[in-house]
Amino acid sequence: xxxxxxxxxxxxxxxxxxxxxxxxxxxxxxxxxxxxxxxxxxxxxxxxxxxxxxxxxxxxxxxxxxxxxxxxxxxxxxxxxxxxxxxxxxxxxxxxxxxxxxxxxxxxxxxxxxxxxxxxxxxxxxxxxxxxxxx
Numbered sequence: 777x778x779x780x781x782x783x784x785x786x787x788x789x790x791x792x793x794x795x796x797x798x799x800x801x802x803x804x805x806x807x808x809x810x811x812x813x814x815x816x817x818x819x820x821x822x823x824x825x826x827x828x829x830x831x832x833x834x835x836x837x838x839x840x841x842x843x844x845x846x847x848x849x850x851x852x853x854x855x856x857x858x859x860x861x862x863x864x865x866x867x868x869x870x871x872x873x874x875x876x877x878x879x880x881x882x883x884x885x886x887x888x889x890x891x892x893x894x895x896x897x898x899x900x901x902x903x904x905x906x907x908x909x910x911x
Contacts (some may be wrong), residue, residue: 811845811871813878814906818864820899827851827865830894834868837886843877844870864902 821827834849849868872878881887 809908809910811873812908813872813875814908815870815872815878815881816904816906817868818902819866819868819894820863820901821865822897822899824865826897830866830897833890833894834866837890838868838870838881841881841884841886843872843874843880845873845877846871 819830821830831849831851838844838849839847847870849866851866852862852864854862870881872881
């Protein structure tokens, strides 16, 4: 009799495969954050019907600027949590791996043109820059 007793070869194979898959998943967990510099913007628009147009403009004009490491843009999501701030229409995020990439983004014609186009159409804007130097 072996250490594993009367387990058949197929069960042993299945057990080993499962353990290997689990070890692989644990060993391959992402340890790196999305970006070093995280630029987060919230817009309150004067006209709610402009939400889709702003998102489309951001997707088209900002996501492809050289140096952008990560990106998303979307509308406020209501999931019934009263502690979540819902006083905005569009949330925007763009991440960069270096100060130089961030500076180039701010000066890029696509960014400058989008801000010029949309500035008269927002009631307010909130901008947060979050630095993540975690290894």
